Amino acid sequence: MTDAVDVxxxxxxxxxxxxxQGGHLKWAGASKQAGAxxxxxxxxxxxHEADVAPQALSALGKSIAGLGLWSVYSTPASLYTxxxxxxxxxxxxALDEATAFGARFVKLQLGGFATEAHGAAIADHLRGASVRLVVENGQLAEGGSLAQFIGLFDALAREGHTDLLGMTFDIGNxxxxDVAPLDAAGPLxxxxxxxxxxxxxxxxxxxxxxxPAVGDTQFAAVLDTLPRHVPRGIEFPFDTNRIDADAAHYVTWLAAA
Known part of the structure; x- marks a missing residue:
């Protein structure tokens, strides 16, 4: 039997x-109940914009941690113009807000990365940070191409910043x-x-x-290609008629998939 991973x-x-309407804390509680x-x-x-003031983020982060959950702070902002x-x-x-919140990861979109990673400048911003920076493949051409992500990590390596940041691999995006996720999983x-x-x-x-459908062999193959130990996020919508049961079902399934 394989070890369960964090969901x-x-x-x-x-x-x-x-x-x-309900606020993040309400649904963090539902996530805890589901076993996440x-x-x-x-x-x-x-x-409200006041919800992202440092004191508000700190209070929310402490409340979520009090539930026994660690957290990710996601922003739609892009790392590159x-x-x-x-x-x-x-x-x-993003770093200031995620730090106030107490997140483990701060997630940005990649944006318009071209050829230069600007690794030294990123490293300056990350110096002393307690949060891990990850960039996600998006749905748009800018920030969503396989070539951009391969280029990013190649550029970081050339600049001597191999472990500066990581990737959020969004299987569905x-x-x-029009990229088969399995084709992206190997190189990344x-x-x-x-x-x-x-x-x-x-x-x-x-x-x-x-x-993912039951028996989706491509989805299973992608998970098998990606690192087993990294956390897996549920980003598909739950059935609104059975949210709690749906959430618990998928947490259990994904932890062992």
Missing amino acids: VIVASAFGMDAVR AAFEVRRELFA SDGHLDAGALRL WAWR AAHVEYIHCKTAVGEGARRFPAA
């Missing part, structure tokens, strides 16, 4: 409106870029520190995140 429930799995090890807070789901420069302001803000596995678990249904722009 994270991403706040959006409970529904964006539900999180904005951690909870991912989404900056875009805070109802459209012209390939480091977005130092976005990185600094590759569908928006060494850099993956967190996995967003979902598949996609539909075609073209009319694609939607969904739970």
Whole structure:
């Protein structure tokens, strides 16, 4: 029998409106009840800008930790601007907020990375930080291409910053870029520190995140290719008619998959 891994429930799995109305702490509690090890807070789901003030984030983080959960702080901001420069302001803000919150990981989108990683500048921002920086493959062409991620880690290695940051590998998001996730898993596995678990249904722009189907051999093959020990996040929507049962079912399944 394989060892269970930590399962994270991403706040959006409970529904964006539900999180904005009920607050993250309510759904962190539901995640604990479901058996999750951690909870991912989404900056875009805070109802008010005052919710991301340092004192508010600190209080929320302590309350979530009090439930016995560790946490991820996710922001839709990008690490690189459209012209390939480091977005130092976005990185600094994300680090400050994630630190106040007490997160284990801070997750950004990759954005417009081109050829230079600006590793020394990133290292300066990360110096003394207690949170691990990870970048996620998104659904847009900018920040969602396999070539960009291969290029990023190659550039970091050239600049002497191999272990500076890690990757959140979103299995479902590759569908928006017409990339088979298994084709991406091999080249990127060494850099993956967190996995967003979902598949996609539909075609073209009319694609939607969904739970992996029972017997989805491609999804299983991707998990087998990626590191076994890294946490797995549930980012597909739960059935609103049976949220608690759905959450518990998928936590149990994903921990052992």
